[in-house]
Amino acid sequence: MRTLAAAFILVLAGCVTAPAPIDDYTLARAALEAARSVEAARHSPGFYHQAEESYRKAKLLFEEREYERAKEQFVRARIAAEKAENSARLIRMKSGEVL
Incomplete structure (x- = not known):
């Protein structure tokens, strides 16, 4: 009986x-x-494309209900997008563009 109860708990x-x-x-x-709003794809393509790729993977994992893996990819996407945005803003500021 204990074995059955333990098996049931493991299944749950x-x-x-x-x-x-x-x-x-x-x-x-x-x-x-x-990042898009400051044209990061043009000014910081490396970070921007990394963000897009991670976001695309995360959405697929989310749809497949692989939530832990999706969360990791969403976090990677957010970090890369923030880096892309900041980098693009800095580049545009240094070149004299108005944001």
Whole structure:
């Protein structure tokens, strides 16, 4: 009987998944939009494309309910997008462009 109870608990524990990373999804999307608004694809293409790629992967993982892996990719996307935005702003400021 104890073995059956232990097996049941293990099955239930295996069914528990991480919560959907809604906040990370939203923050990554907002960071990408901010990067787009300062033309980061043109001024900081490395970080910008890294952000887009991580965001694309994260969305696919999110749709597949792979929430832990999606969260990691959303965080990577947000960080890369923030770097792209900051880099683009700096480059534009140094060149005399008005933001």
